[in-house]
Amino acid sequence: MSDLSVSTELNAVTERFRQAPKQYDAVLLASFGGPEGQDDVIPFLRNVTRGRGIPDERLEEVSHHYRAFGGISPINQQNRELKAALEAELAARGIELPVLWGNRNWDPYIAPVLQDAYDAGHRRMLMLTTSAYTCYSSCRQYREDIGIALTESGLDGKLEVDKVRAYFDHPGFIEPFVEGTAAGLAKVRAELATAGTPDAPVRVLFATHSIPTRDAEAAGASEEEPREFEGNSAYVAQHLANARAIMAAVAPDVEWDLVYQSRSGAPHVPWLEPDINDHLEVLAEQGIKGAVIVPLGFVSDHMEVAWDLDTEALETCKNLGIAATRVPTPGTHSTFVSGLVDLICERTVEQNISERPHATELGPWYDVLPAGCSENFRGAKPVIAENGSTVGTVHEAHPVEEGTK
Numbered sequence: 001m002s003d004l005s006v007s008t009e010l011n012a013v014t015e016r017f018r019q020a021p022k023q024y025d026a027v028l029l030a031s032f033g034g035p036e037g038q039d040d041v042i043p044f045l046r047n048v049t050r051g052r053g054i055p056d057e058r059l060e061e062v063s064h065h066y067r068a069f070g071g072i073s074p075i076n077q078q079n080r081e082l083k084a085a086l087e088a089e090l091a092a093r094g095i096e097l098p099v100l101w102g103n104r105n106w107d108p109y110i111a112p113v114l115q116d117a118y119d120a121g122h123r124r125m126l127m128l129t130t131s132a133y134t135c136y137s138s139c140r141q142y143r144e145d146i147g148i149a150l151t152e153s154g155l156d157g158k159l160e161v162d163k164v165r166a167y168f169d170h171p172g173f174i175e176p177f178v179e180g181t182a183a184g185l186a187k188v189r190a191e192l193a194t195a196g197t198p199d200a201p202v203r204v205l206f207a208t209h210s211i212p213t214r215d216a217e218a219a220g221a222s223e224e225e226p227r228e229f230e231g232n233s234a235y236v237a238q239h240l241a242n243a244r245a246i247m248a249a250v251a252p253d254v255e256w257d258l259v260y261q262s263r264s265g266a267p268h269v270p271w272l273e274p275d276i277n278d279h280l281e282v283l284a285e286q287g288i289k290g291a292v293i294v295p296l297g298f299v300s301d302h303m304e305v306a307w308d309l310d311t312e313a314l315e316t317c318k319n320l321g322i323a324a325t326r327v328p329t330p331g332t333h334s335t336f337v338s339g340l341v342d343l344i345c346e347r348t349v350e351q352n353i354s355e356r357p358h359a360t361e362l363g364p365w366y367d368v369l370p371a372g373c374s375e376n377f378r379g380a381k382p383v384i385a386e387n388g389s390t391v392g393t394v395h396e397a398h399p400v401e402e403g404t405k
């Protein structure tokens with residue numbers, strides 16, 4: 001249906017940071033976590049922002065987003081559904097790999113999940129995150145949280161944990177956006193036609209989470225493997241490359257912009273801009289009458305999508321007289337789920353997939369990150385899946401290996 005252009009070639013850098021396939025005994029589906037009731041809201045926000053310099057006023061404001069949803073973030077249910085979909089796809093392919101689910105900021109927390117996994121006999125796990133891009137928050141922080149959990153529990157050296165590559169440009173992640181953008185454009189154009197202005201200008205807005213510009217510049221950067229990125233940031237470059245790939249497949253003639261949302265730091269700290277709402281005002285002044293909002297930075301329709309886009313940005317569009325629609329996130333789209341299982345199979349010995357499909361020239365991203373990748377100036381922490389770090393590796397003979405020799 002679409003003509004997303006996909007390459008399976010490895011670049012020299014990826015080749016160097018590639019890990020040989022292993023015999024894993026479980027997948028760890030690692031996510032952000034969210035509150036499941038009004039009483040959870042404040043403790044959850046404290047977990048997220050511990051030591052991060054987020055002003056109280058911002059926490060107060062964000063707590064209202066959660067309160068409006070009964071204190072329940074949609075993210076946990078979405079992860080339960082993703083876990084079930086992954087289990088079904090693995091089973092359908094005859095792959096015996098249990099999927100365990102752990103969160104960075106809410107129950108079920110990563111640390112006890114790792115302990116339970118070890119107690120149940122697991123020794124070699126492959127982490128799959130619900131975060132597709134490269135920056136501190138979307139990659140390194142997950143790797144540090146595993147590193148900290150392993151070190152503090154004494155499991156380091158006994159339980160091995162690796163990570164699936166950042167999959168922003170895997171076709172399984174991009175295809176649902178291609179489909180959604182095409183459908184969104186058709187919907188907005190139909191709406192404009194009904195209003196008697198079929199030729200009114202429409203803009204596609206690719207939305208992602210803003211991050212501090214300092215984090216953006218550190219994203220994907222490492223002394224070991226210096227690389228130049230568009231926008232001076234792998235995070236920015238990855239989104240731009242994805243947006244281009246999607247527009248090339250869907251509507252090469254339609255104009256688009258990359259915009260940011262959910263900024264939370266202190267006002268004097270610079271974050272990536274423009275904010276989607278500010279940008280919509282500029283577009284309205286330029287005479288834009290239709291907008292297709294693509295939540296390119298997100299894997300599921302969690303609170304950052306449900307509030308910041310569906311509640312705030314769509315409200316802004318309404319006030320500005322812009323006909324708008326928000327495209328679905330990959331969620332449990334069968335192409336996405338199947339792509340995630342392909343990503344797992346890239347790393348496993350059984351039913352190994354040796355090709356590394358990628359729809360942008362930036363990828364495929366690394367299995368093992370170059371030393372110091374996306375460090376965020378908050379001090380060194382134990383980290384897994386990184387060149388030069390032994391955290392998350394096993395120093396003794398591995399029982400699974402012994403059994404299979």
Ligand SMILES: CC1=C(CCC(=O)O)c2cc3nc(cc4[nH]c(cc5[nH]c(cc1n2)c(C)c5CCC(=O)O)c(CCC(=O)O)c4C)C(CCC(=O)O)=C3C
Pocket residue numbers: 032033034035045048049052054058059062073074075130131132135137138209210211212262263264265297298302303304
């Ligand atoms: C890059 C990125 C992603 C995408 C990658 C990924 O998916 O991981 C993401 C996802 C998410 N962010 C989420 C929620 C929050 N993020 C916050 C704060 C922050 N996010 C940041 C970045 C990101 N965040 C940053 C740099 C901060 C500042 C504090 C810090 O430096 O860490 C805060 C604090 C309050 C506020 O200021 O908003 C909350 C509540 C939820 C859960 C939604 C739900 O509950 O459904 C999800 C999926």
Ligand SMILES: [Fe+2]
Pocket residue numbers: 209
């Ligand atoms: Fe966030």
